[in-house]
Amino acid sequence: MPQHAPAAEPSTTVPGAVHRLVDVPGGRIHLLEQGTGPLVLMIHGFPETSYSWRHQLSAVAAAGFRAVALDVRGYGRSSAPAPVDAYRMTAHVADNVGVVHALGEETATLVGHDWGSSIAADSALLRPDMFTAAALLSVPYAPWNPVRPTDGFARIGGDEEFYVSYFQQPGRAEAEIEPDVRGWLSGFYTSLSGDTMPPPGTDSPFFVPAGGTMRDRFTGGALPSWLPQADLDVYSADFERTGLTGALNRYRNVDRDWEDLAAWDGARLTCPALFIGGALDSSTTWMADAIAAYPTTLPGLVSSHILEGCGHWIQQERPEEVNALLTKWLHTVHA
Known part of the structure; x- marks a missing residue:
């Protein structure tokens, strides 16, 4: 797919980052890009945008990586299809694949927060050939289960x-x-x-x-x-x-996702992984059993960290700690 020239500078300015629009099969995705090296694709959650990675872009770029934060479809300057079912998980995975291709890369490491964590995990699960490692923030990985x-x-x-x-x-x-x-x-x-x-x-x-x-x-x-x-x-x-x-609309597809991904019942996520959660975050406390199951469900886990006193907006609440953990993990994965 063709890649657009850098977009006109919008009001959302992140120092050092370039705004870019790329074509993917499902429409257009807006990106913030900084640095060179192995591609690290950052995926935000609800209700955020690529701006939620403003503290990570420069740190990841400085660590020797091509840091790219996207606006998920339906957000920011990315395409917003009208049909509700256009926001099913498989469409988000396809967007990530399209972004990697549009950027001229073959593989990427994923970093996701909130819904972005689930999108990152499922992208690595469905396309392990392309997404070779995944850092999951706030929302733990949990395999498909039989409850609608x-x-x-x-x-x-x-x-x-x-x-x-x-x-x-x-x-x-x-x-x-x-x-x-x-x-x-x-x-x-x-x-x-x-x-x-x-x-x-x-x-x-x-x-x-x-x-x-x-x-x-x-x-x-x-x-x-x-x-x-x-x-x-x-x-x-x-x-x-x-x-x-x-x-x-992402929430309105949870049953469609369940139907689409039924073939991955109980599937383990085997790629090298990182988990960072906030001790005060409901996502961490409600899903404590999912975290405890990581030795089985996330066998490639490199390290897992719970930040005391931290809530849900982990990379914004604790940017220095998250950046240190993230860049250390990235260097381990890409050693």
Whole structure:
């Protein structure tokens, strides 16, 4: 596929990084690129963009790698197809394959956070010939299992509604978020950050009371220390322009993913891997069994780290620690 010239410099500026648009079979992907060497592809989660890797790009480039952070389809300046099923996991894997080809490379190391962690893991699982190592941040690897995801999420909610279930109906979460995108993002980031999240024993923002919204349980007050107003402005501007439908459609494909990936029932992820989680992150605590199973499910694991006092936004909350762990692992993988 042809590669576009560097894109006109948008408002999202990361010092030293070049903005680029590349064609992939599913549309167009926007990238931030810095450095030369083996390709390291960074995949963000919800609700973020390539900007969430602003602290890692220069560190990975300085360590001798070609650091590339993408806007996942539906986010930022990447294509946002209209059909809900265009956001199934296999489409994201295909986008990653297309990016590697568009950049003139044959293989890549993947680094993913949140949904990006799942996209990275499944990319390495489905295309081990191309994606030769995977660093997973915040969300642990867990193999396919026989429980249909929406059935499992419905049971988690009990008398209330688990947030993934709340996100399923197109337009419903958008109606909550889009009248005040900046305020919603601020509340979501704050409620999942180690230094500003609700204290233990209080109602969780991941559970929606009958007739309520997620926003009802967001933490108020000051922004977390890692998120100055200028960075919140960057995220807000992107999502005010694109809306949240593309981002939310990832959640609306969990059952399609389950059907698409059934052949990988119980599959181990054998490539060299790294896991970094936050001790205060619900993704880490809820999936503690998945982390404990790593000797079986992730036999190529090089190292696993839980950062005390850290919440969900791990590479932004603790950039220096994450950069040190990530670059050490990259040098081990590429030794």
